[in-house]
Amino acid sequence: MAEQISVSHISNYAGREATIKGWVYNRTDKGKLVFLLVRDGSGFLQCVAFKGDLPPDVFEKVMRLPQESSVIITGPVREDKRAPGIPGGYELGVREIEILQEAGLDYPMSLKDHGPDFALDHRHLWIRKKSQWAILKVRVKVMSAVREYLDGQGFFNLDTPILTPAAAEGTTTLFETPYFDEGFAYLAQTGQLYNEANIFSFGKVYCFGPTFRAEKSKTRRHLTEFWMLEPDPAFCDLEGLMEVEEGLITHIVQSVLRDCEAELKHLGREVSKLKAVTAPFPRMTYDEAAKYLIELGKGETDPERKELLKFEWGMDFGAPHEVELTKLNDKPLFIYGYPSAVKAFYMEPWPGRPEVCKSVDLLAPEGYGEICGGSERVSDHEALLNRIRKEGLPEESFKWYLDLRKYGSVPHSGFGMGVERVVTWLCGIEHIREAIPFPRTIKRVYP
């Protein structure tokens, strides 16, 4: 009996019999010869049926097998440069085929491109498509690389609650849900405050889960539900934080390059640009970036562009500003020392410059922009209390958070990384909605 194998391991079986279980992705019939491109989740494999090798009724069925039919195929594995697929270069002769189900002929997803509305309405089927499968494979690798790296660096993965009592940062819109006799609970937009509590029990911690933002953002960089990684190490200043970030990002990129070569190739990703992503990453202060942008704006002649690039010290970067800054380097770029006024209340002020805080954003190159945002946290109890009062935040809600500064406070830092933004960048794709299996956007909760 032939061994059942994964398509991804096909190269180990050349010259032997093997069985694969999967779905017909495409069929090309040539009269007395039929090619079935079969996917099994691990890859795509060409299976070849010759008329002379099969009983007439079986061959007739294979020749008419609809796209997406589920099959179990057994036959000889052959090395053949002509064979397409992922990894490709190998094919399976059809000696025996069991058809579990002939798919309906009205399968709506074409192998050609669809418009976004149609594709998203059929996301449950769209994910079967090779391009989407490749992107989501990269996502899987990013997720596992994250855990692999942080676990290896002595971080502990402590989960933080998704149902939370109130706004962590006050400003951003939250999803609200009724909560028994307590009134309302809110879907977490960050696990950071809880991470900070976990720090004092575990030292270096991270949370990794879905995050919710009810902002009415309608761009190719936004989802209302996205996955965020938030590492928070104790005894770590801003410089130490940047080192954690560049170590993590480098490990993610190298892991994807190593294990997702075929997927990136299929997506047409220029791999050489990712190979350049190694620590250390360039660093730039907000002051330097502001100066650069102001100069750039002065030199701009197109009035529309000039308006978009308009900038003065104290502003937060808009998308067009970010894009310009990402063009400066081939590697991700750290920008640190933002004005306190545009950042959150818990960020440590810069020594001797209270108008600036110890915050850092990491911008992915090639125009992709912000993938991480973080800071050193205020560790002094009085200073934090003052910040909370100044922001007009409800002191009572932050009692437990303030406690953390009373019992063994230490310098600590943390950042958040948007998983889908990283995947979008690594895959070189246009839109973040393809970087998550079932995207949630302002206009879409189906399917």
Place this chain on the structure above:
RNA sequence: UCCUGGCUAGCUCAAUCGGCAGAGCGCGCGGCUGUUAACCGCUAGGUUCGAGGUUCAAGUCCUCGGCCAGGAGCCA
């Protein structure tokens, strides 16, 4: 919330100045022993987003409405 663009066959799109509603893909039928989103031939497939208006004539122009997109703001 604002700005811009779009809506025509199952899908992706064309239709000149307002003048007969088209193609490719997919489905169906036929052909082909090396296809790579195969190719070749044939068939079927239309409430042009909705309502109203202008006109001899509207997919095309005007008004209102709906839906989608991506950009601004905000952010990861």
